[in-house]
Amino acid sequence: MxxxxxxxxxxxxxxxxxxxxxxxxxxxxxxxxxxxxxxxxxxxxxxxxxxxxxxxxxxxxxxxxxxxxxxxxxxxxxxxxxxxxxxxxxxxxxxxxxxxxxxxxxxxxxxxxxxxxxxxxxxxxxxxxxxxxxxxxxxxxxxxxxxxxxxxxxxxxxxxxxxxxxxxxxxxxxxxxxxxxxxxxxxxxxxxxxxxxxxxxxxxxxxxxxxxxxxxxxxxxxxxxxxxxxxxxxxxxxxxxxxxxxxxxxxxxxxxxxxxxxxxxxxxxxxxxxxxxxxxxxxxxxxxxxxxxxxxxxxxxxxxxxxxxxxxxxxxxxxxxxxxxxxxxxxxxxxxxxxxxxxxxxxxxxxxRWPAARVDRRATLDRSRRSATDRVRIDHLAARHVAYAPTRDLRGDRWRLRVSVDAPRRRAEARVVVVRTDGRRTRNAVRLDRRGDGSLTVGFDTRDVARVVVTLVNTSTRYRCHEGTLFACGGEPRDDDARFRVRATVIHRSSH
Known part of the structure; x- marks a missing residue:
């Protein structure tokens, strides 16, 4: 029984x-x-x-x-x-x-x-x-x-x-x-x-x-x-x-x-x-x-x-x-x-057949709105994406997008992906200095570029271990909710 x-x-x-x-x-x-x-x-x-x-x-x-x-x-x-x-x-x-x-x-x-x-x-x-x-x-x-x-x-x-x-x-x-x-x-x-x-x-x-x-x-x-x-x-x-x-x-x-x-x-x-x-x-x-x-x-x-x-x-x-x-x-x-x-x-x-990553922020830029600033917070070993798209009046190969990143010191990475109108993608690393600052300029011609995606990553692996959590080493992550700032600015090459 x-x-x-x-x-x-x-x-x-x-x-x-x-x-x-x-x-x-x-x-x-x-x-x-x-x-x-x-x-x-x-x-x-x-x-x-x-x-x-x-x-x-x-x-x-x-x-x-x-x-x-x-x-x-x-x-x-x-x-x-x-x-x-x-x-x-x-x-x-x-x-x-x-x-x-x-x-x-x-x-x-x-x-x-x-x-x-x-x-x-x-x-x-x-x-x-x-x-x-x-x-x-x-x-x-x-x-x-x-x-x-x-x-x-x-x-x-x-x-x-x-x-x-x-x-x-x-x-x-x-x-x-x-x-x-x-x-x-x-x-x-x-x-x-x-x-x-x-x-x-x-x-x-x-x-x-x-x-x-x-x-x-x-x-x-x-x-x-x-x-x-x-x-x-x-x-x-x-x-x-x-x-x-x-x-x-x-x-x-x-x-x-x-x-x-x-x-x-x-x-x-x-x-x-x-x-x-x-x-x-x-x-x-x-x-x-x-x-x-x-x-x-x-x-x-x-x-x-x-x-x-x-x-x-x-x-x-x-x-x-x-x-x-x-x-x-x-x-x-x-x-x-x-x-x-x-x-x-x-x-x-x-x-x-897989889902694609969620993009957190999207902005459309044109001649009247030439810049956008996004601030995001990112936990350890996590990432966020922000995207910028040109409008029809940004036509011509002289239009550029300058991406400036302000990230935590030594615990961050940034990439810029240019998604072209024909589906091709180019990936570019943003070189961050010791303060976490860096910038990159890419083409922004609406005939060639569908959007530019900026990927921000909190790469921290610092923990206070044995704190009874379910994270790695049972630890409390030391660098969660880290602040990142991205500023995207449309520029015209003839003016520089």
Whole structure:
């Protein structure tokens, strides 16, 4: 027999108290793959349900600091489905279970009841997809496999459990379970996936839902072997990126682009918040980087974040900065990324179906109105765009636009993109001096120029770390709301 419904409610309420004490609600983290009727992503867990990968991670991290009752509750919530009645969260099988194993992975499933898959064929398909995921992420991309769990689940192969998760809005989750001996921040884990991914529950072909969920969740298991306490935006953005790398044709993660820095450049790159979903949409950042520098770049960042042995153990932004310093550097790369998102079709293989970056300010200039000044505030690792268009009376190759930028000292970048009437684009860097001042003059002939877009970027990576936030290093950004000023002036070459 399973736990009664009132008992489950009591468990959820007590868990809510545990998480509130930790500084967040029970549904503070989500691994979402489906849209709700309002057009935003539906969370992978229903309200009041404790399960999501990062919620389970947070409980695992907090468990050593909890009192006896709370610690016992968390241990029960982290129980495996085959623990039956000892798993009060609702995933415990209510009868016998079987498993089907490959060389590296075992798939466990209930024999009867709501958690039992409809056919044995689906179990075999799940095992085959998981094997393909392992081949891609471990053998292909050369990430370290998840740490062994000893003989949990019967032997040292990685364990995946099937359960009826769809009725709670869940696709799947992974749970860190035991710290690796001798390591402070590496843990073994197991995963739970839905038992059939029925189209009725998930709105897509079952095999497609299985492929992207298996790739995403298994990568969390890999991450837990590097650093289970790593910054949440890095955990989720790279796990969502790897869906694209593994199941490129599914394109399930494309729905998140409008929430991330592709469409909303004013959001910090390391933003993580349940009501914004930028951490999913920012998989595009890794797509941009790997297009530039190869798939190994994501692994290089995780190698910098790695805590095993003598690895650097850097927080997410420091790890990323260390890797990009070998290339163009983080400030210049972030600025190029912001500019690229003005026209995704010109940059990404599938960019023609992506949303373009939002332009914050637009102004039209002519002979009577020859200048415009815009002041914007920009948070760390974020950007904003302002645009200027010529009118018909600015006809002739003697018309120019002088762009002057006043930006924060040493923590800013600026680019000017000239969008021509034939669709071509030219990109120009604005050289800023030590005070953050710089200017650039470009053509502004209405026959040739459709508009000029100025991209402003706050490149700051300064934090007061360990302040309990969800940004990089749990820190408080030191340079948010930075002031930028742009002045655009129409000039005629004959007068100079």
């Amino acid at each position: 399973g736990v009664s419904f009132p008992a489950r409610v009591a468990v959820a309420c007590l868990l809510a108290g545990v998480l509130t004490a930790l500084g967040g609600p029970a549904d503070a983290h989500s691994d979402a793959h489906s849209d709700d009727p309002s057009g935003g992503p539906r969370e992978r867990h229903a309200a009041g349900t404790p399960y999501s990968t990062l919620a389970m991670r947070d409980l695992f991290v907090a468990r050593p600091t909890l009192g006896p009752l709370e610690s016992m509750l968390v241990s029960a919530l982290m129980a495996r489905p085959t623990d039956g009645n000892q798993d009060p969260g609702g995933d415990g099988y209510r009868g016998p279970a079987r498993k089907l194993c490959g060389q590296r992975i075992c798939v466990h499933h209930a024999v009867r009841g709501a958690d039992a898959p409809s056919t044995r064929r689906w179990v075999r398909r799940t095992l085959r997809v998981l094997g393909n995921v392992w081949d891609h992420e471990v053998d292909g991309l050369r990430f370290r496999p998840p740490p062994s769990d000893g003989r949990r689940g019967g032997d040292d192969r990685f364990d995946v459990y099937l359960a009826d998760l769809g009725d709670r809005g869940l696709f799947g989750y992974c749970t860190p379970e035991r710290r690796v001996r001798g390591e402070r921040r590496a843990a073994s884990s197991y995963c739970v996936l839905d038992d059939d991914f029925s189209r009725q529950q998930f709105g897509a072909r079952p095999i497609e839902s299985l492929r992207v969920t298996a790739a995403h969740e298994f990568f969390h298991a890999i991450q837990f072997g590097y650093d289970f306490r790593e910054d949440p935006w890095l955990l989720e953005s790279t796990a969502t990126w790897i869906e694209e790398a593994f199941a490129d044709r599914v394109d399930d993660n494309r729905r998140y682009l409008r929430f991330g820095t592709v469409r909303r450049p004013g959001i910090a790159l390391d933003d993580f918040a349940n009501d914004r979903y930028a951490h999913y949409g920012n998989w595009a950042w890794w797509e941009y980087l790997t297009d530039q520098y190869g798939d190994g770049l994501v692994r290089s960042v995780w190698n910098q974040a790695d805590t095993v042995g003598d690895a650097p153990g850097r927080s997410s932004v420091k790890a990323m900065k260390a890797v990009l310093d070998r290339h163009a550097g983080l400030p210049r790369t972030l600025t190029s990324y912001a500019v690229a998102n003005l026209s995704p079709a010109d940059t990404y293989a599938e960019g023609g």
